[in-house]
Amino acid sequence: MQSVFKELEDWNAELRAQFPIITASPELAYLDSAATAQKPRAVLDAVRTYLTTANANAGRGSYPWANRTTALVAQARERVAAFLGDPAPDRSAVHFVSGASEGLRTVARDWLTEHLTAGDEIIVPFADHQANAQPWLEAQRLLAAQGVRVTVREMPYQASSHDYDPARLAELVGERTAFVAATHVHHVYGGDLNVHRIRQAVGPSVPICLDAAQSVGHLPVDVGTLDVDFVVFSGHKAMALPGIGAIWARNTRGPEFAPGGWAGTPNTSGIVSLVAALDWLDAAAPARIERWTVALAARLTDGLRRLPGYELLGCQLSLAVDSPVQQRHGIVSFRRHGTSANDLGFVLSTHGFLVRADSHCQARAGEQEDSVRVSLHVYNTPEEIDRLLGVLDAL
Numbered sequence: 001m002q003s004v005f006k007e008l009e010d011w012n013a014e015l016r017a018q019f020p021i022i023t024a025s026p027e028l029a030y031l032d033s034a035a036t037a038q039k040p041r042a043v044l045d046a047v048r049t050y051l052t053t054a055n056a057n058a059g060r061g062s063y064p065w066a067n068r069t070t071a072l073v074a075q076a077r078e079r080v081a082a083f084l085g086d087p088a089p090d091r092s093a094v095h096f097v098s099g100a101s102e103g104l105r106t107v108a109r110d111w112l113t114e115h116l117t118a119g120d121e122i123i124v125p126f127a128d129h130q131a132n133a134q135p136w137l138e139a140q141r142l143l144a145a146q147g148v149r150v151t152v153r154e155m156p157y158q159a160s161s162h163d164y165d166p167a168r169l170a171e172l173v174g175e176r177t178a179f180v181a182a183t184h185v186h187h188v189y190g191g192d193l194n195v196h197r198i199r200q201a202v203g204p205s206v207p208i209c210l211d212a213a214q215s216v217g218h219l220p221v222d223v224g225t226l227d228v229d230f231v232v233f234s235g236h237k238a239m240a241l242p243g244i245g246a247i248w249a250r251n252t253r254g255p256e257f258a259p260g261g262w263a264g265t266p267n268t269s270g271i272v273s274l275v276a277a278l279d280w281l282d283a284a285a286p287a288r289i290e291r292w293t294v295a296l297a298a299r300l301t302d303g304l305r306r307l308p309g310y311e312l313l314g315c316q317l318s319l320a321v322d323s324p325v326q327q328r329h330g331i332v333s334f335r336r337h338g339t340s341a342n343d344l345g346f347v348l349s350t351h352g353f354l355v356r357a358d359s360h361c362q363a364r365a366g367e368q369e370d371s372v373r374v375s376l377h378v379y380n381t382p383e384e385i386d387r388l389l390g391v392l393d394a395l
């Protein structure tokens, strides 16, 4: 692990220096990137340049700024498809939305409701983020109102790791299984939920929608190898501005995805920020970002395991990316016996550690106790982890 830090030390220092909010507050450690990521200067500059040189509406005017904005939105669709490894990046495969929540809801309303027929079954991951549960239940309600009854089944989990359970999933899948919603990286446990095994378990013909909110920008997300039908993510978690996100649709299993209704003015400055963020991430190399954040998470989990009184949540760590054992990415959640997560989060903030402490929007909120979540990105350092462990140890 030490070798990853040594090897990538200069790379990390150079990237970290590009985040004005991070360099302006060296006494703080921002450890809440699963909620939203900080923005590199290139993204801030791109938005400023656009707004001060070419701001106009898209698809409406015929003067240069408007034409440029129209072209920029069209090119941004191709950029998103290319970033996701689409071997034939096609602008019609990408649709802009406000974020992952709206993206998943749009797939549910505008595609799933068109796709299902009475008696169909869908599989939903209720222990994941509520954004990946509510839309599918809403689709079920909308269909029921039209007299089309569909059954929602729960994605099976392994209790020990919070990973999906592909063996039980395979048993659950039947002739009427028409759709599976899955998550790439869990937003509390940090585990890679291993989409390959989901595809193997459900067979080649069932559409899968992947919530990639915690993976895009953190690791390579490649639709060339991930055999899924939709990839949905939020720009703000991938270093773009809030209010922009995207749906990528493969459009080969089921009806062509076409969002309904009048979309109105697109979030052009958000789209500009997204393109700049994807360019920045590509230059930084998502595979390196993954190695860095996985190594940071390993340092934290190793340290936490040695501290008495702390309970570490989620998967067992495995660092081999192709290991059959679930891999933990840069998200680590834990509890301290005898201290509420809320209190612990507050104490950590007084020491300069900006973490999240609550139930983290899990779909089955209330069943889970609150926890403190540390979520990492490329601007975090091993020194921050060591300082955090020191403070936790001293409590």
Ligand SMILES: Cc1ncc(COP(=O)(O)O)c(C=O)c1O
Residues within 6 Å of the ligand: 034, 035, 098, 099, 100, 101, 102, 129, 131, 132, 183, 185, 186, 187, 211, 213, 214, 234
């Ligand atoms: C796994 C996952 N899915 C969906 C979302 C929703 O993202 P947004 O709030 O950007 O719509 C989040 C946000 O935390 C998330 O972690």
